[in-house]
Amino acid sequence: MKGADLVGKRVKAPLAKYDHVYVLPLPSISMGKGTGVVTSVPSDAPDDYMMLWGLQTKPGLRAELGVDEAWVKGFDPVPIIEIPEMGNLSAKFACEELKVASYKEKDKLAQAKDRCYLRGFTDGVCLVGIGKGTKVEAAKPVVKQHMVEAGDAFLYYEPEGEVTARSAPDVQCVVALCDQWLLGYGEEGWKNKVKEHVQSDDFQTYNPKTQHEFDLILDWLKEWGCSRTTGLGTRLPWDPKFVIESLSDSTIYGAFYTIAHLLQGEGNLDGSRTGPAGIPADKLNIAAFDYVFLGKPFNKKKMPGLSEAKLKALRKEFEFWYPMDLRVSGKDLIRNHLTMSLYNHQAIWQDPKKMVRSYFCNGMLMIDHKKMSKSTGNFLQLSDALDSYGADASRVCLADCGDSLDDANFERTVANAAVLKLYTFEQWVQQHVPKSGKDLDFAKIDPSTYTTWDKIVLNELNAVIVECANDYDQMRYKAVVKAAFSELLGLKETYVLAVERPHPAVIYRYMEVILTLMNPITPHFAQFIW
Numbered sequence: 351m352k353g354a355d356l357v358g359k360r361v362k363a364p365l366a367k368y369d370h371v372y373v374l375p376l377p378s379i380s381m382g383k384g385t386g387v388v389t390s391v392p393s394d395a396p397d398d399y400m401m402l403w404g405l406q407t408k409p410g411l412r413a414e415l416g417v418d419e420a421w422v423k424g425f426d427p428v429p430i431i432e433i434p435e436m437g438n439l440s441a442k443f444a445c446e447e448l449k450v451a452s453y454k455e456k457d458k459l460a461q462a463k464d465r466c467y468l469r470g471f472t473d474g475v476c477l478v479g480i481g482k483g484t485k486v487e488a489a490k491p492v493v494k495q496h497m498v499e500a501g502d503a504f505l506y507y508e509p510e511g512e513v514t515a516r517s518a519p520d521v522q523c524v525v526a527l528c529d530q531w532l533l534g535y536g537e538e539g540w541k542n543k544v545k546e547h548v549q550s551d552d553f554q555t556y557n558p559k560t561q562h563e564f565d566l567i568l569d570w571l572k573e574w575g576c577s578r579t580t581g582l583g584t585r586l587p588w589d590p591k592f593v594i595e596s597l598s599d600s601t602i603y604g605a606f607y608t609i610a611h612l613l614q615g616e617g618n619l620d621g622s623r624t625g626p627a628g629i630p631a632d633k634l635n636i637a638a639f640d641y642v643f644l645g646k647p648f649n650k651k652k653m654p655g656l657s658e659a660k661l662k663a664l665r666k667e668f669e670f671w672y673p674m675d676l677r678v679s680g681k682d683l684i685r686n687h688l689t690m691s692l693y694n695h696q697a698i699w700q701d702p703k704k705m706v707r708s709y710f711c712n713g714m715l716m717i718d719h720k721k722m723s724k725s726t727g728n729f730l731q732l733s734d735a736l737d738s739y740g741a742d743a744s745r746v747c748l749a750d751c752g753d754s755l756d757d758a759n760f761e762r763t764v765a766n767a768a769v770l771k772l773y774t775f776e777q778w779v780q781q782h783v784p785k786s787g788k789d790l791d792f793a794k795i796d797p798s799t800y801t802t803w804d805k806i807v808l809n810e811l812n813a814v815i816v817e818c819a820n821d822y823d824q825m826r827y828k829a830v831v832k833a834a835f836s837e838l839l840g841l842k843e844t845y846v847l848a849v850e851r852p853h854p855a856v857i858y859r860y861m862e863v864i865l866t867l868m869n870p871i872t873p874h875f876a877q878f879i880w
Contacts, residue, residue, distance in 0.1 A: 364502035372421035392427040396462035399441035400453040431474040440466040536572035554708035563684045601691040608671040609664045681711045713757040742872035743768035749827035804853045811863045834867035
């Protein structure tokens with residue numbers, strides 16, 4: 351059957367005001383998603399509003415699309431949502447405000463749709479039916495459940511957009527509904543325990559935006575499909591034909607890192623050799639890991655071939671290193687893997703003291719304010735950066751990229767400038783720092799020998815130390831580079847120009863401060879100069 355065969359048919363729409371409505375054409379509907387048959391909501395959907403308005407007012411359009419006037423006459427948009435400042439017919443309001451003249455104006459209609467849907471969901475209040483008087487956000491699941499229970503609707507699934515294969519991006523995939531195992535994220539008791547930790551003083555995100563993201567996702571994340579039938583991965587223990595889906599897998603692997611060096615040894619990842627702990631891979635079982643990670647009693651029957659002394663050594667390592675103080679990751683994993691990690695830590699240990707203590711999340715990396723892309727040539731590999739700028743200048747540039755959830759920006763001009771600054775500073779050290787300084791005993795220096803300029807520099811150094819210590823604690827590396835590198839280099843220039851003869855103790859204190867503060871960012875350079 352073609353869609354055109356349905357145009358003009360009388361249908362009864364659940365919960366609608368009218369006894370019946372007619373199927374009407376809407377050329378802008380995507381035929382590549384779902385069936386192409388959708389409910390028309392001209393009160394709040396700009397595309398629907400403009401199509402209905404056009405069919406009601408333009409005989410030529412009706413003739414072109416084969417629509418009888420009786421199918422549209424008398425069917426006016428029905429107010430169902432009240433939105434502050436937009437009224438109860440938001441589609442009409444938005445289309446008039448944007449001066450949309452036709453259903454063909456896709457760009458303007460997209461703007462109107464975004465405005466109506468966002469404001470409708472977040473600020474709209476339901477005017478009719480079982481959800482009357484409540485916010486749309488709260489009314490939507492109630493109406494959905496009511497329609498399903500009344501037999502007026504059923505649940506179905508479709509992808510959010512076109513799905514293509516990673517191995518062949520030009521090949522469109524057909525999505526099938528198959529058997530799936532789900533993890534019950536969102537279960538109230540479990541969720542509340544995780545929320546309690548995330549909102550406590552024992553959890554740090556270094557950025558209010560990141561904290562806000564975690565607060566939001568804990569109210570959004572529900573059942574998650576945790577299994578798949580293809581690809582690499584760990585077999586699902588209770589259903590081996592599935593492997594654990596990649597985002598669900600490895601959510602607590604930090605725990606294994608605490609003992610891996612004893613189990614595997616250096617350069618041995620496949621279990622082919624016994625590691626320093628002297629425990630063969632085939633002797634490790636669930637009971638052994640329960641002893642190490644959960645502190646359950648040693649049971650020789652459940653752990654054949656294992657001694658408690660060897661497992662106790664693993665337990666000691668885990669207890670020393672856990673909980674995980676910091677996990678650094680990308681912002682795209684906040685709404686899945688990182689939140690799942692919190693859930694799974696709580697489920698396995700059920701102990702606030704074993705929960706992740708902090709997350710630091712980055713944006714993506716751009717090159718010279720443009721997205722990295724091999725096809726456009728705007729692409730820089732780590733090895734290329736090292737060849738072009740060296741390790742420490744590259745690190746200065748990366749630290750200067752930005753520390754927020756916004757995409758970071760690696761600027762080649764900044765990297766080049768860092769090379770020049772480091773080289774110039776090294777030359778100044780070689781030429782001007784007095785060699786006798788290494789014998790100075792700073793504790794014995796008479797403060798009365800300091801000039802006003804000496805005191806200004808020493809005071810400024812103390813202020814920068816406090817500032818950078820706080821910035822390092824908060825992982826604000828861009829601020830560290832600004833204060834400990836750019837500003838201190840400028841301070842040195844000002845000082846040597848202002849005084850006839852710099853005080854050796856001040857110069858050496860300056861060297862000690864700048865090299866110590868920059869050591870985490872420029873370790874090779876700082877240690878060479880030191």
